[in-house]
Amino acid sequence: MTDLQYSKDIDAAQKSVLETLRGRFSPEKILASSPSVALKSRIPALDTLLDGGLRPGCIVEWGLPPGRNGRRIPVLFLRGEIPPTVWIHSNADAAVYAPAWASCGVALSRLFFIQSTQPFKQLRPLFLEDTFKIIVIDAPKRCSKGDLAFLAAQARLNRQIIFLIRNHFLSVGRGNAFAQLRINCAQHKNGFYNVNLIKGGRCGKIRLSNSSIEY
Amino acid sequence: MPKKPGRLIDLQTFATQDVFPDFCVLEYDGPPSEAQLFSLSPKVMQWSDHSWIIDLQPCRSFWQVQQRQEGLELYDLFEKVISSVFGGLNYRCIFAHHPWPALIFLQVLKEKNAQGVYSLDSLFNQKRYKQVDWGKWFAPLHQLSEHLTQLKIKGFRPTDFRSRQNQMKRFVERMGFVGPFDLSQAEASAIARRFSGWIGQVWQWTFQKPEKKEQEQLGLFSAFENAETLQSFPWRPFELTQAPAVVRHLEYPIDDWSAIEALLQEDLHRLCLDTAWSTPPAQVTEMTWVLTLYNLKTLNIPLLFRHPYDLHADEKTGFKTALSQAYFAYLDVLEDLKHRDVDLDLPEQIPLVSWKMLVSGQIFVEPQAISLIPNLNENPEMTRILDLQNKLSRPIIAYDLSPDFDPARAFQKKDIGAGLQHSHALDPWIAASQKRPFFYYPQAKVLSAPPLSLPVFLERTAISWWEGEDAQSATRDYFLLENEQGQFIWAYKDSTGAWYQHGIYS
Structure with missing residues (x-):
């Protein structure tokens, strides 16, 4: 029996099984299991700016001054079915307000939190393993060039996406050779979000309305 | 029908299930084996010939994860484990937030000749506890005196x-x-003035109320030391007669971690082969690494594991978990050595000449009682996260939502691996949180000045005034404000007109 004859002989029941399997493996589940696929925000303008999304193995540096609601933008990439993700925050006074994250479409079963002022010292095994495919380091107090080099190497090795959030706008003058993408974000008083990509992708600025990013 | 987690009233025992008990007092007629005594926690104290006090804090998160996995209420799980370990009904086990009330309640059970598992969180048992007579209150004081004498307080x-x-x-x-x-x-201080400090202390223990501790507040070390919860209760640890240990005397002093790590790996392998391991299989909660420095000073370094940890299974990974904890501990030692005696001209690092590694905390869990290790086929991701948790010095936190009008109580921290589930019944509560910030201040900060710019009204809500909160300030109007630094903050005005900052839109 040739391959052609065999394929013709697949009965209807087997075909329906294949269709069911295709339906089960939705894009989100494929991303969760196959880290080579880009992580998208599902906001067309933003994904286009980033040349299709965020690829595993990269560091994305975000300039998000406090009080400007800028973290709404990186959270867009953490919605829905994502691989296990950890958000490392340094502020000991402020605590995570989980309902707000859930209201943005974040699945709380996929996103974990750690409070640490010295993540590179206190959480080193976390970076050495690929348990978390997406790691967000929110405003670490110290981040040396050695730490960045270590992060970059681990991200490539473990096929991870690392978000490095700074509490200030990033400047073109003071670069970061280890980050593939550098983005400044802030919400304007009128409600829209300014997103300025200063390195990587299609460098440029876009404006996102509040309604366009609502879940 | 699966039982729902969270703040529910258990109709069987009328207990509120959301506060994990800190201690358990166990009375058992027959001489228990070490495996039986250490089946709930590695921290045990022998109170009298037939009674023991078990400190549950070191294994709090472990039992909460097991509770979720087994799909049982907490005390049903404890009953299952204890009856499996001890068999039959020849034991009395009382769970409470301090040993003293449990010791008093033990007298009540003895009088009634009652056996089994009891919780002092239960409203029924609370009522019985409040009816104790002076005879039962004074009875444990004799044993207390003996322990205080032994400790040479x-x-x-x-x-x-x-x-x-x-x-x-x-x-x-x-x-x-x-x-x-x-x-x-009567206040404890008044009793202390009239009858002596220790009587006053016992009086305070008698009326101790449980405090809901957040996982982060507990921290890793405080969960193991528990001095705050004991409140001067004389704790005399009951040690295992034989604990696995290995000793290494170095041929030459070393201080380089890569060299130490290689030797430590060999020692951990030897530790696994030590005949002092008991059956049933032991899960390690604490190891002690005793270092001897070049100047012959010894340092006791505790290596603590948030989740009871199978050392033998870790051998396959080259003891990554244990070595990670040892590495962090070694870094802390180096840091402390750097800061010692700064006015003396001492070298920054003192090499090691020998060490001893021993297993100082174990629990023995009957495999028949609970499924100890999460089924790898069911959730391998969660297994890896639990394993990673043991290697970190900071806790990994997960959150779950609760239906509550009070914004600060609309969610709770959960143990990782506890099985978070999204229910569509929570959708309206999630929608209500769309305008709230990602980070908030658990203690709202008072805003001294009224907002400069026109505030944007977000919502009106109320806190739980019926639970004893000040009813006057129960209603809150939440606004989005811009502060002097141009930052968007989440603030509320209560019914008295006072302004508070509750979060920041970062």
């Missing part, structure tokens, strides 16, 4: 303690008080 004199007890007995008899709760209005 400064200022404690057994004869004086006995005479103060007699003085108090005469007083309550004269005044006609039936039991301690007839005198519950």
Whole structure:
């Protein structure tokens, strides 16, 4: 029996099984299991700016001054079915307000939190393993060039996406050779979000309305 | 029908299930084996010939994860484990937030000849506890005196303690008080002034209320030391007769971690082969690494594991978990050595000449009682996260939502691996949180000045005034404000007109 004859002989029941399997493996589940696929925000303008999304193995540096609601933008990439993700925050006074994250479409079963002022010292095994495919380091107090080099190497090795959030706008003058993408974000008083990509992708600025990013 | 987690009233025992008990008092007729005693926690104290006190804090998150996995209520899980370990009904086990109330309640159970598992969180048992008479309250004081004497507590004199007890007995008899709760209005300080400091301390233990501790507040070390919860209760740890240990004497002093790590890996392998391991399989909660420095000073370094940890299974990974904890501990030692005696011209690092690694905390869990290790086929991701948790010095936190009008109580921290589930019943509560920030201040900050710019009204809500909160300030109007630094903050005005900052839109 040739391959052609065999394929013709697949009965209807087997075909329906294949269709069911295709339906089960939705894009989100494929991303969760196959880290080579880009992580998208599902906001067309933003994904286009980033040349299709965020690829595993990269560091994305975000300039998000406090009080400007800028973290709404990186959270867009953490919605829905994502691989296990950890958000490392340094502020000991402020605590995570989980309902707000859930209201943005974040699945709380996929996103974990750690409070640490010295993540590179206190959480080193976390970076050495690929348990978390997406790691967000929110405003670490110290981040040396050695730490960045270590992060970059681990991200490539473990096929991870690392978000490095700074509490200030990033400047073109003071670069970061280890980050593939550098983005400044802030919400304007009128409600829209300014997103300025200063390195990587299609460098440029876009404006996102509040309604366009609502879940 | 699966039981729902969260703040529910258990109709069977009328218990509120959301506060994990800190201690358990166990009375068992037959001489228990070490495996039986250490089946709930590695921290045990022998109170008397047939009774033991078990400190549950080191394994709190472990039991909460097991509870979720088994789909049981907490006390049902404990009952299952204890009946499997001890068999039959020849035991009494009381769970409470401090050993003393449990020891008093033990007298109640003895009088009734009651056996089984009891919780002092249960409203029914609370009622029975409040009806204890003075005889049951004074009964454990004799044993307390013995323990305080053994510990050589400064200022404690057994004869004086006995005479103060007699003085108090005469007083309550004269005044006609039936039991301690007839005198519950008396402050511990007043009792201490009248009858002595230790009687006052015991009085305070009698009326101790549980505190809901957040996982982060507990921290890793405080969960193991528990001094705050004990409140001067004389803890005399009951040690295993034989604990696995290995000793290494170095041929030459070393201080380089890569060299130490290689040797430590060999030692951990030897530790696994030590015949001192007991059956059933032990899960390690604590190891002690005793270092001897070049100047012959010894340092005891605790290596603590948030989740009971199978050392033998870790051998396949080259003991990554244990070595990670040892590495962090070694870094802390180096840091401390750097800061010592700064005025003396000492070298920054002192090499090691020998060390001893011993297993200082174990629990023995009967495999038949619970499924110890999460089924790898079901959730391998969660297994890896639990394993990673043991290697980190900071806790990994997960959150779950609760349906509550009070914004601060609309969610709770959960143990990782506890099985978070999204229910569509929570959708309206999630929608209500769309305008709230990602980070908030658990203690709202008072805003001294009214907002400069026009505030944007977000919502009106109320906190739980019926739970004793100030009813006057129960209603809150939440606004989005811009502060002087141009930052968007989440603030509220209560019904008295006072402004508070509750979060920041970062």
